Amino acid sequence: MNLGGGQVVNKQSVMPSSSGASWKSTAAGGSGGGGGGDGGVPDQFPAGLRVLVVDDDPTCLMILEKMLRNCNYEVTKCNRAEVALSFLRENKNGFDVVISDVHMPDMDGFKLLEHIGIEMDLPVIMMSADDSKSVVMKGVTHGACDYLIKPVRIEALRNIWQHVVRKRKHEWKDFEPSASADEQKPPEEPDYSSSANEGHNWKNTKRRKDEDDEGEDRDDSSSLKKPRVVWSVELHQQFVAAVNQLGIDKAVPKKILELMNVPGLTRENVASHLQKYRLYLRRLSGSQHPGGMNASFMGGPDAGYGSISSLNGLDLQALAASGQLGQLPPQSLATLQAAALGRSTNSKSPISAPVIDQRNIFSFENPKSRYTEVQSQHLTNSSSSKQMNLLPGIPTNMEPKQFVSLQHQSGQHSFGSINNQVLIQMGGQSQSQSHSHSHSHSQGQSNTNPHHGLRPPVLSSEMLTRGGVVDMATTVYNPVVSQASSLVDFSMNHKNDSSGSSYPLGGSLGIPNLASATPTPLQGDGNLDTKVPRRGIVSSYDIFNDINPSGIREWGLQDVGMTFDSAQHTMQGGSGPVLLQHNRSSEREMGGQNRNSTSGKAIFSPGVETGSHRNVGQQRNSYVAENSLRVKAEDGSSHNNTLYPEQYGDDLLAAILKQHHQQQQQGVGQSETEFGFDGYAMDNLPA
Amino acid sequence: MERNQMQMHRQIATIRKSLFDQGYLDEQFVQLEELQDNSNPNFVEEVVTLFYRDSARFLYNLDQALEKRPLDFSRLDSLMHQFKGSSSSIGAKKVKIECTHFRDYCNARNTEGCQDKLGPSRRHAGPDKSFGF
Numbered sequence: 001m002n003l004g005g006g007q008v009v010n011k012q013s014v015m016p017s018s019s020g021a022s023w024k025s026t027a028a029g030g031s032g033g034g035g036g037g038d039g040g041v042p043d044q045f046p047a048g049l050r051v052l053v054v055d056d057d058p059t060c061l062m063i064l065e066k067m068l069r070n071c072n073y074e075v076t077k078c079n080r081a082e083v084a085l086s087f088l089r090e091n092k093n094g095f096d097v098v099i100s101d102v103h104m105p106d107m108d109g110f111k112l113l114e115h116i117g118i119e120m121d122l123p124v125i126m127m128s129a130d131d132s133k134s135v136v137m138k139g140v141t142h143g144a145c146d147y148l149i150k151p152v153r154i155e156a157l158r159n160i161w162q163h164v165v166r167k168r169k170h171e172w173k174d175f176e177p178s179a180s181a182d183e184q185k186p187p188e189e190p191d192y193s194s195s196a197n198e199g200h201n202w203k204n205t206k207r208r209k210d211e212d213d214e215g216e217d218r219d220d221s222s223s224l225k226k227p228r229v230v231w232s233v234e235l236h237q238q239f240v241a242a243v244n245q246l247g248i249d250k251a252v253p254k255k256i257l258e259l260m261n262v263p264g265l266t267r268e269n270v271a272s273h274l275q276k277y278r279l280y281l282r283r284l285s286g287s288q289h290p291g292g293m294n295a296s297f298m299g300g301p302d303a304g305y306g307s308i309s310s311l312n313g314l315d316l317q318a319l320a321a322s323g324q325l326g327q328l329p330p331q332s333l334a335t336l337q338a339a340a341l342g343r344s345t346n347s348k349s350p351i352s353a354p355v356i357d358q359r360n361i362f363s364f365e366n367p368k369s370r371y372t373e374v375q376s377q378h379l380t381n382s383s384s385s386k387q388m389n390l391l392p393g394i395p396t397n398m399e400p401k402q403f404v405s406l407q408h409q410s411g412q413h414s415f416g417s418i419n420n421q422v423l424i425q426m427g428g429q430s431q432s433q434s435h436s437h438s439h440s441h442s443q444g445q446s447n448t449n450p451h452h453g454l455r456p457p458v459l460s461s462e463m464l465t466r467g468g469v470v471d472m473a474t475t476v477y478n479p480v481v482s483q484a485s486s487l488v489d490f491s492m493n494h495k496n497d498s499s500g501s502s503y504p505l506g507g508s509l510g511i512p513n514l515a516s517a518t519p520t521p522l523q524g525d526g527n528l529d530t531k532v533p534r535r536g537i538v539s540s541y542d543i544f545n546d547i548n549p550s551g552i553r554e555w556g557l558q559d560v561g562m563t564f565d566s567a568q569h570t571m572q573g574g575s576g577p578v579l580l581q582h583n584r585s586s587e588r589e590m591g592g593q594n595r596n597s598t599s600g601k602a603i604f605s606p607g608v609e610t611g612s613h614r615n616v617g618q619q620r621n622s623y624v625a626e627n628s629l630r631v632k633a634e635d636g637s638s639h640n641n642t643l644y645p646e647q648y649g650d651d652l653l654a655a656i657l658k659q660h661h662q663q664q665q666q667g668v669g670q671s672e673t674e675f676g677f678d679g680y681a682m683d684n685l686p687a
Numbered sequence: 688m689e690r691n692q693m694q695m696h697r698q699i700a701t702i703r704k705s706l707f708d709q710g711y712l713d714e715q716f717v718q719l720e721e722l723q724d725n726s727n728p729n730f731v732e733e734v735v736t737l738f739y740r741d742s743a744r745f746l747y748n749l750d751q752a753l754e755k756r757p758l759d760f761s762r763l764d765s766l767m768h769q770f771k772g773s774s775s776s777i778g779a780k781k782v783k784i785e786c787t788h789f790r791d792y793c794n795a796r797n798t799e800g801c802q803d804k805l806g807p808s809r810r811h812a813g814p815d816k817s818f819g820f
Contacts, residue, residue, distance in 0.1 A: 059738045059773040066722045066730060103768055129772035151715040151775040154722070 046161030047072040050094060054084040054112065055101040055127075060150065064099065067154040081107035088120050095122060096164045099148075102128035102135060110142045117143050121171070123163040127152055173268065231273055238262060239273060248281070709781075716778025738777050745770045764793040 051073045055061045061077050068075040076095070078084045081104050088095060098116055102109035113124045126139040127148035139147040145163040148156050231239070242259035243251040253271035260270070706712045723730040745766065752763050771786035 057741065057769060057773045057776070059734060059741055060776045062734055062737055063719065063722070063776050066727060066734075070722060070724075101772075103765060103772075129768060129775055150772045151718075151778070153715075153718060 046164075049073040049161050049164065050096045051075050051160070052084060052087060052095045052098045053077045053100075054081055054098065054104070054109075055079060056104045056106075057101065060101070060152075064152060064157070067152070067157050070154060071158050073157075080104070081109070081112040084112065085115060085119075088116060088122070092120065095120075097123045097125065097145075097160055099125045099127060099160070102126050102130065102139070110138060113139075113142045113144055121167075123167045125160055125163065173272070235260075235262060235265075236273075239270070239277070243274070243277070248278075710784075711779065711781050713778045713780035715775060715780075719777060734777055738773055738779070741773055742770065742782075745773075760793045764790055767793065 049071075051068050053061060053064050053068065053075060054077075055064065056079050058079065061079055065075045065077050076087065078087060081100070084098070084100070088098070100109050100112055104112075109126055109128070113126065116122055116124050123145040124143070125146040125148060126142075126144040127150055128135060129150040131149040136147045145167065146160070238260045239256060242256040245259060246252070246255055251274065253267045253274055256274065257265060257267050257270045703712075707716075719731050719734055727733075749763070749766055749770075752759060752766060767786045767790045771783050771790070774782040774786060
């Protein structure tokens with residue numbers, strides 16, 4: 001866990017697969033400890049490149065494998081995206097590049113691409129027999145490093161190593177060597193314990209222009225020295241504030257840096273963060289549906305979210321204001337939250353509060369690189385893939401309305417911070433999450449969740465702040481995921497009954513996975529178990545679980561989070577483990593405030609979906625639509641409420657819960673009303 | 688004995704050439720052949736066998752999909768896309784072309800066209816089987 005004071009350095013995962021590949025060092029210009037990788041010796045690069053090939057067509061798979069072997073690469077093949085993801089998760093640094101088919105039965109290739117980008121940040125090459133421009137464009141926007149047309153020739157495969165090198169180089173750049181710049185290659189040590197050294201390296205390699213900043217960094221907290229800058233919630237808020245002050249068009253890294261006045265922050269850090277943020281915004285605006293919550297994202301929920309925002313001090317209000325959330329029953333969220341809060345030590349702490357506290361926890365390291373990818377994907381994908389929308393979707397929906405309202409709110413930043421926190425947490429969480437899970441695989445999932453979570457949140461935060469949050473999103477990216485899960489969990493636990501239903505919200509983040517997974521994934525609290533049937537929901541919980549363990553959530557969602565995780569993992573079995581995460585993160589981001597609005601919606605669909613849990617990820621879109629619709633139809637609020645909690649994480653949930661709880665007492669109580677859709681969900685859940 | 692072997696080789700070569708000439712196979716197939724080496728002496732055979740097995744499954748799915756009314760074009764299209772991918776990977780040129788035509792029909796929502804095209808697709812897949820190893 002990297003919970004540094006707002007800066008968490010993500011070690012290893014961020015670094016370009018340092019551990020394995022020897023050529024890393026070559027790519028990094030000598031950095032990376034040579035990696036014991038396959039090559040072991042930089043000179044042999046690209047021999048020994050570890051490639052993971054994913055294609056459902058056995059013929060192609062066999063041919064590719066042979067071709068890659070002939071290129072002296074180390075090949076691992078699998079014919080299912082899920083399997084590929086589990087390979088990657090179990091072996092974080094075990095692969096250097098992934099080649100994936102676009103059309104696969106269990107998971108869309110682009111979705112896989114997204115997941116990988118978020119979780120592992122490996123270069124992914126898409127391939128397909130389809131050479132139509134739109135598909136290739138989709139590959140580009142989703143962040144694919146390359147796109148091969150089938151039949152693939154061996155010549156085309158010979159050069160794939162370039163993508164690895166390129167990515168490594170970019171990753172290096174992301175590092176901000178706060179410390180003096182050493183020649184050394186930062187990635188060498190995953191932990192970056194010797195920040196000073198690393199800083200030095202970076203500096204030199206990076207031609208830093210902000211010498212001053214670097215100097216400051218050096219003196220600054222040790223965390224800053226780490227090569228990776230952690231975009232904590234606070235930091236992101238500052239960033240967003242600076243950007244807004246300058247105007248998104250005029251915001252240049254140098255000025256932003258000056259405005260932010262953060263010691264140890266370099267212009268490069270800001271620049272990359274800004275880039276991500278811009279992409280995020282673009283995606284949000286692109287995928288934005290007039291109806292408020294991104295239809296693609298949520299499937300058309302729009303109305304409910306607005307109300308939710310009120311739940312959360314900041315976010316909720318924003319959401320409510322936007323009216324988008326209207327659909328989502330804040331009540332459920334509030335109830336959940338209240339429940340969560342009640343359970344936790346901070347029974348009444350406002351949603352924003354916990355979120356803010358968490359800010360420090362987030363570390364933005366990995367998300368950055370992924371974020372760009374995600375962002376681009378989201379931006380362009382909003383319509384094309386619902387799944388993606390979940391991440392961006394939430395933000396998009398929120399954007400029009402929520403952002404406006406959020407912006408004004410102080411919560412805006414907090415939101416961002418929340419996200420950041422979440423992200424950070426997630427980053428660290430992934431590790432912690434695992435412990436909460438009973439399943440080993442859950443671990444992998446939790447890890448993934450963080451990433452996913454981060455992404456979505458980032459987007460949402462952007463939405464909220466309208467433009468400054470992009471970075472947040474990224475940072476949040478990781479933590480969000482975990483947080484989301486914890487949040488969800490939390491809410492769920494309290495709800496017990498509803499938790500199942502409410503998860504649909506979370507589902508968007510992770511629920512989809514849950515749905516597909518076995519019904520009993522929820523292990524943490526008993527509540528989670530109930531949720532399990534929902535499947536979709538469960539997944540989202542995992543995220544939350546993850547978050548909680550880190551302790552970020554003050555509410556005491558921690559336990560919830562944990563359970564959630566386990567639940568989630570089990571659930572994951574389904575198609576969307578990865579998907580869940582995404583949802584979650586998006587939820588998370590929103591969690592602060594907007595989350596409710598957007599995430600709620602999005603989540604609904606996946607979770608609630610009756611039978612589609614299986615491929616939640618894929619079906620998310622449908623889910624969302626369904627759920628959101630259903631939710632609306634059913635109790636309107638009850639369902640929504642339940643969903644929200646998941647999305648927004650602890651804060652949101654609490655806020656929502658509280659609010660909704662008061663507003664609509666559907667009947668039995670929070671659990672019932674909030675999860676109103678609980679009953680509802682039950683029906684829908686395939687379980 | 689040797690003579691027989693030589694004759695057989697010649698026959699195989701002739702058949703092979705004809706397949707290329709008739710457009711059943713294309714350059715990709717040559718790539719496969721080039722991949723074959725001592726460490727994988729039967730590579731081509733293995734791949735083609737895999738292809739046939741896969742295409743049998745595909746054709747079965749295709750038949751099922753074609754029996755439905757109205758035709759689910761998107762499913763047909765995605766099936767065809769998959770088949771096109773595998774056939775092009777092994778260099779089954781004609782099959783690939785037929786797949787493309789079929790997909791065009793799908794895109795145009797042309798029911799009869801799809802049905803008609805199925806025949807040729809099958810036929811074209813056939814000759815590959817005759818290619819002896």
